[in-house]
Amino acid sequence: MTQTFVHPYIPNTAPETHAEMLAAVGAASVEDFYADVPEDLRLRRPLDVPAPLPAEQDLARHVRGILAQNRTTEERLSFLGAGTYNHYVPAVVDEVIRRSEFLTAYAGEPYEDHGRFQALFEYQSLMAELLAMDVVNVPTYDGYQAAATGLAMAGRLTGRGVVLAVSDVLPEKDSKVRDYTRAGLEIERIPTAGGIADLAALQARLSGDVAAVWIETPSFTGAVETQLREIAEAAHAAGAVVVVGTDPIGYGVLTPPALQGADIVTGDIQSLGLHQWFGGAHAGFIAVHDEPRFVSEMPSRLFGLESTDVPGEYGFGDVAYDRTSFAHREEGKEWVGTAAALWGIAAGVHLALMGPQGMADLGELLLARTAYAQRQLAAIPGVGLGDDALHLREFTVRFDTARVADVVTALRAQGIEPGVVVDEHTLLVCVTEATSASDIDRLAAALATAIDPEEQDACDALSDDGKEETK
Structure with missing residues (x-):
């Protein structure tokens, strides 16, 4: 008799549970259950994972061994960005979100008071002020989903099916957005010029089938779009919606997209x-003007002030809940699942702590650090900047002859993560307020040596001469 192994941590491996689940969905076998999965996507072999560890202490030891391989940006000098950034997190942010009423809450209405609703209302209000928008949603899963939802909203508003992407988009974001919108939208990419949108090419393509013009600013390469107003005017003249994907970190000093013609602003x-947390805590926002036709297309929750039966008293709760995917369920325009509410509260605490002047100071510092890093790296023989656009936090450098992979390997041996490999000769470099000028100087020196080892030999020779003279 064949003994069926029941996995200690996967209940549906028990035969009786397995059978009960299949019966509940009307499937005779697992093959029936997965019949809709295309054959070319099916693995047809066991997963390459370790054998089950029935003893909990053995499992704990195994997991600790895996975690011990991680290295944080506190242990290594990091210039990695591309969507997850090493910004400083004030201690008070962690202190607030670790409170049990926030940390353990899920959707919450049945088993908690309305303090979380007020916290999220305050977050929305602060974000709206920063973005110069009127309406901001409760956070979605991440910025990828927020961008996809913003474009889907544009498709529903216009009844059209084409999106023109005029910026360099983070490849992972582009992939997820295309996947999310593929049933109703076709995304066409307009090549950039000098790191920003090619306005002439956009104007030549705009026509009656375009639902939205999608702008990423800062772009994948950190370029700030300086023609947003002109892009918006051209898009609106063609009846298209302007959807901007952005990062709110710079809007203490940069002009918000909403003041330059953006209809929908999204981001992370x-x-x-x-924190970065080995991949990041992420949450997305969608912001629109106070126009019913835009607000009614937002599938996610909004919290606002609500009057009570007692004159002069008010509370916090859902606004226009009947337009949400939660209310419509299977009849919804699109599905937005569990909100990343805890991260919205964290961002609200951060914004309240920083205030307008703090955000302005931070924006100016990021622009200055970025410019300094560009200048230092571009001064290295054999290295050039990817473009001459204005950059915030990230930029690309191109190596004339050196291979990026070789340079990255050499610098990792010195405890430096120099950036993200874009292609064989292009590196994406990121700096934040946590990156000091001396950190940038260290990167520049290490890059120069990795590209031209003879320079290091010369430095060593000079050092040896100095030692001899000292003797």
Whole structure:
């Protein structure tokens, strides 16, 4: 008799549970259950994972061994960005979100008071002020989903099916957005010029089938779009909606997209008080003007002030709940699942702590650090900047002859993560307020040596001469 192994941590491996689940969905076998999965996507072999560890202490030891391989940006000098950033998180942010009424809450209405609703209302209000918008949603999963939802909203508003992407988009974001919108939208990419949108090419393509013009600013390469107003005017003249994907970190000093013609502004709040945490705590925002036709297309929750039966008293709760995917369920326009509410509270605490002047100071510092890093790296023989656009926090450098992979390997041996590999000769470099001028100087020196080892030999020779003279 064949003995069926029941996994200690996976209940549905028990035969009786397995059978009960299949019966509940009307499937005779697992093959029936997965019949809709295309054959080319099915693995047809066991997963390459370790054998089950029935003893909990053995499992704990195994997991600790895996975690011990991690290295944080506190242990290594990091210039990695590309969507997850090493910004400083004030201690008070962690202190607030670790409170049990926030940390353990899920959707919450049945088993908690309305303090979380007020905290999220305050977050929305602060974000709206920063973005110069009127309405901001409770955070979605991440900025990828927020961008996809913003474009889907544009498709529903216009009844059209084409999106023109005029910026360099983070490849992972582009992939997820295309996947999310593929049933109703076709995304066409307009090549950039000098790191920003090619306005002439956009104007030549705009026509009656375009639902939205999608702008990423800062772009994947950190370029700030300086033609947003002109892009918006051209898009609106063609009846298209302007959807901007952005990072809110710079809007203490940069002009918000809403003041330049953007209709829908989306992005991720990871830079506002959220740690990197080996991949990042992420949450997305969607912001629109106070126009019913835009607000009614937002599928996610909004919290606002609500009057009570007692004159002069008010509370906090859902606004226009009947337009949400939560209310419509299977009849919803699109599905937005569990809100990343805890991260919204973290961002709200961060914004309240920083205030307008703090955000302005931070924006100016990021622009200055970025410019300094560009200047230092571009001064290295054999290295050039990817473009001459204005950059915030990130930029690309190109190596004339050196291979990026070789340079990255050489610098990792010195405890430096120099950036993200874009292609064989292009490196994406990121600096934040946590990156000091001396950190940038160290990167520049290490890059120069990795590109031209003879320079290090010369430095060593000079050092040896100095030692001889000292003797």
